């Protein structure tokens with residue numbers, strides 16, 4: 001699948017394409033696997049609730065963007081977390097936000113490619129990626145420690161059926177005409 005098709009899939013989210021101007025312009029997006037599109041805050045909350053995140057968890061967000069998922073888990077549940085993100089500018093912003101919000105002892109952000117990042121410490125992994133990226137990650141995800149929970153926003157894992165799927169209203173969603181998000185949970 002080429003880059004244009006991937007971006008189209010993201011914008012379809014999951015059904016209907018919307019204006020590409022709503023995501024970071026292609027010129028600023030180098031060869032990243034997924035464009036920067038934020039998960040609306042109420043959907044972040046629902047993802048973390050679906051994953052049953054708590055103070056004893058170690059959360060990893062794959063492609064952490066502005067850091068909102070890791071930051072929310074740290075602020076709301078005191079969860080330790082790491083965001084792996086390929087864009088150094090987004091990582092700097094997320095680190096600044098962690099300091100500003102007083103959770104930099106819990107929330108770490110690292111410039112790292114999700115395809116090489118060490119995921120072994122995770123008890124929960126969150127993802128808002130793309131269908132083919134999920135599938136490329138799948139062999140590694142299935143080899144994680146038994147009991148590790150995976151929560152994906154909008155995109156599934158092919159043949160690996162989720163144990164739970166929920167639909168969440170997402171009025172602030174910046175992609176797609178249907179303002180809902182589909183969240184799926186798997187346990188390794």
Ligand SMILES: C[S@@+](CC[C@H](N)C(=O)[O-])C[C@H]1O[C@@H](n2cnc3c(N)ncnc32)[C@H](O)[C@@H]1O
Nearest residue numbers: 032033034037038039063065085086113114128
């Ligand atoms: C759709 S955004 C999701 C951001 C955040 N997780 C959220 O839900 O709001 C995907 C993020 O993945 C990042 N990304 C794309 N390819 C990556 C890669 N190979 N390794 C790490 N991050 C990547 C993008 O820069 C972008 O910030």
